[in-house]
Amino acid sequence: MHQTQARISLNGPTDLLTTVPLLLGFHPDHSLVIVGLIDGELQCTFRVDLPGSADHLEHLQDLTAQLSLNECNGSVVIVYGEAELAQAVAERAATRLVAAGMKPIDQLRVDGGRWFSLICGNACCPTGGLPLPETSAASCEVAVAGGYAAPDRSAIAAQLAPAPAGRRAAVARAVLAALMADAELDWVAQRDLDLQAIDHWMDAKLLPEPEAIAAVGLALGDLDIRDYALRRINSGRFEGNRVDLWLWVTRHLEDDLVAPAATVAGFAAYRFGNGVLALEAFELALRASPHYRLAQMLMAALQAGIPPGALSRIGCGDREEAEVNDGPTCPADAP
Structure with a gap:
């Protein structure tokens, strides 16, 4: 359904x-x-x-x-x-x-x-x-x-088809290089870079190349950074909730990194009203990581018929005002 x-x-x-x-x-x-x-x-x-x-x-x-x-x-x-x-x-x-x-x-x-x-x-x-x-x-x-x-439902699923093998391999190499570089950074510096990556690519006109895909994919593995991306989607400031960006990132990642990105892609599609694309993305996330909780919760909400507008505080957690470091407020708190 x-x-x-x-x-x-x-x-x-x-x-x-x-x-x-x-x-x-x-x-x-x-x-x-x-x-x-x-x-x-x-x-x-x-x-x-x-x-x-x-x-x-x-x-x-x-x-x-x-x-x-x-x-x-x-x-x-x-x-x-x-x-x-x-x-x-x-x-x-x-x-x-x-x-x-x-x-x-x-x-x-x-x-x-x-x-x-x-x-x-x-x-x-x-x-x-x-x-x-x-x-x-x-x-x-x-x-x-x-x-x-689209002509049929299979055409929707095709939007999440893996990217060509050569590009996925390039992203995998970039992931390894990023992990080695990250070891030299402290937590605060890494967090700042991750937040900047989310902001940059949500505003960008072009889609990221392998090094940037790796950086975004790794960043989404941090629950705080993932939730920050959800809040940016919920802000309503971005055309199509940047579903194109999140699908692009998801298609280039290997199974060990794909669940957070696929879940963010599904959330963006859900909030935009595209339930079938959201369902395909959540199913992909759960195939890669069957116990990924946010994907489980969002799929249950979608199947229960919860309206997209009811998701406006997803990613806000216990925050009452602004994002740390003067980031955007949660939609329910924004003026």
């Missing part, structure tokens, strides 16, 4: 259906998508895989708790797949949503480039469906704001 969150005004099924892939980050297939509404406005979007057949509906995940957590009072059910299974899935999902006080205002099916209403029997919704347009006013609005739909 994954979620996205946005507040968008919608004017009919085609607005919604053309926008959902941009909110999810990819074009769904064989999926149940539940759109949560607050007073008719889109609040959040959740997606899960369909069961293998209508005989296995007990495996269909119930998403009502996630919508309730986001304070939704309405919903739309969308099923991507063949007719018989879609009808059964929609009915089951709608029953649960009605019982939870979030009655669907529509139930839709998408298949083969066409969309179908599962509850409207009027001439406006022919049994053969209607062509699904490529864009709409709402989807253009989301695209302008930075929304992008």
Whole structure:
């Protein structure tokens, strides 16, 4: 399961259906998508895989708790797949949503480039469906704001694919050289260099080369430096939360260093509303380090449907005011 969150005004099924892939980050297939509404406005979007057949509906995940957590009072059910299974899935999902006080205002099916209403029997919704347009006013609005739909989920996972072997080897050599150099520095000097590296690369227009990747990767292994990076992401000052930077660093690191970087990348994606990319990053972190606690916590939050905005104090710990050495304040404390 994954979620996205946005507040968008919608004017009919085609607005919604053309926008959902941009909110999810990819074009769904064989999926149940539940759109949560607050007073008719889109609040959040959740997606899960369909069961293998209508005989296995007990495996269909119930998403009502996630919508309730986001304070939704309405919903739309969308099923991507063949007719018989879609009808059964929609009915089951709608029953649960009605019982939870979030009655669907529509139930839709998408298949083969066409969309179908599962509850409207009027001439406006022919049994053969209607062509699904490529864009709409709402989807253009989301695209302008930075929304992008990959062809499928595998294309999202590919964003975390390891960098070419030669570049990873260069980073590994730089890691060894940095460790030898670090041995000659005291803790305060090393901490200052690590903070400067985070600040520099979050502001930089270019992506780091191997020596700098090694420095950032090693720095994130310090929990204080990692949390400083999380606070910088939470500040909202950086375009796209610099997901590009954190993905780049993650892709170049070996397993012994990858968990902190992948977790930071996932956090940046989560805060930006890209739930599926966040999930892929957390899974990568936990494959490398199964007990990495922050990745475990953030994955649990994502799967529970906790809104990205609820993460605004992640990385702040017990801090009440400013970062040490006059760094940025935590978002909840900032003026």
